[in-house]
């Protein structure tokens with residue numbers, strides 16, 4: 001990091017992609033604990049402990065959905081906001097707590113009246129961050145337009161803060177790239193999730209938005225986007241139904257760190273994170 005990025009006027013946002021089951025929760029825990037150590041290589045790499053930590057949790061419960069206990073566990077580790085996607089509602093119990101947990105988001109473009117909400121604010125260290133979660137429509141459920149819903153929400157939250165992060169949970173790279181340019185200069189960061197594979201296109205767009213097509217996931221590295229190979233082979237090779245289980249072996253936590261001017265919300269740096277553990 002350059003020296004100017006450590007000034008008081010620069011805030012640090014850590015975003016981690018889809019947390020997959022227990023291996024994902026454990027690697028996130030190890031990474032966040034390493035970040036708390038001022039002398040650790042992980043902390044040195046990003047320059048400062050993050051002001052805000054946002055994590056996509058749609059796969060935290062054995063790959064499908066998230067439980068109240070997982071949210072509590074991640075909160076204890078320092079996570080501020082929990083975004084979601086097409087797996088958010090996989091566990092029935094979420095309907096019992098999503099409306100009581102304003103920092104647990106589901107995509108904002110679900111039909112009106114769906115439980116939960118697609119944006120929230122979090123205030124820390126004298127700064128207010130707005131997080132917006134929307135889902136793509138290409139090769140996914142035909143929800144309302146993520147562009148138009150995000151547009152409404154960006155206009156709404158901009159009256160309260162310039163620090164705005166969008167998690168676009170989407171399959172198609174073009175849809176994510178398009179939304180990055182569409183909101184360039186109007187949001188601090190636009191990060192993609194859902195494919196579980198980190199892309200190498202992290203960059204600052206021309207008007208000051210930090211962008212990556214996919215942050216990657218937090219979970220096993222030797223599976224097929226987190227799932228055990230054998231179940232996937234049964235479905236893909238033999239064309240038979242099979243139950244997917246979380247893969248074993250080593251794990252990695254993937255995401256990005258965004259540095260931004262606190263007042264303007266303009267991003268000044270984006271750094272890809274890939275923390276591995278056995």
Ligand SMILES: [Fe+2]
Pocket residue numbers: 018058059085087194195196
């Ligand atoms: Fe996912």
Ligand SMILES: [Fe+2]
Pocket residue numbers: 058085086087169193194195
């Ligand atoms: Fe997903």
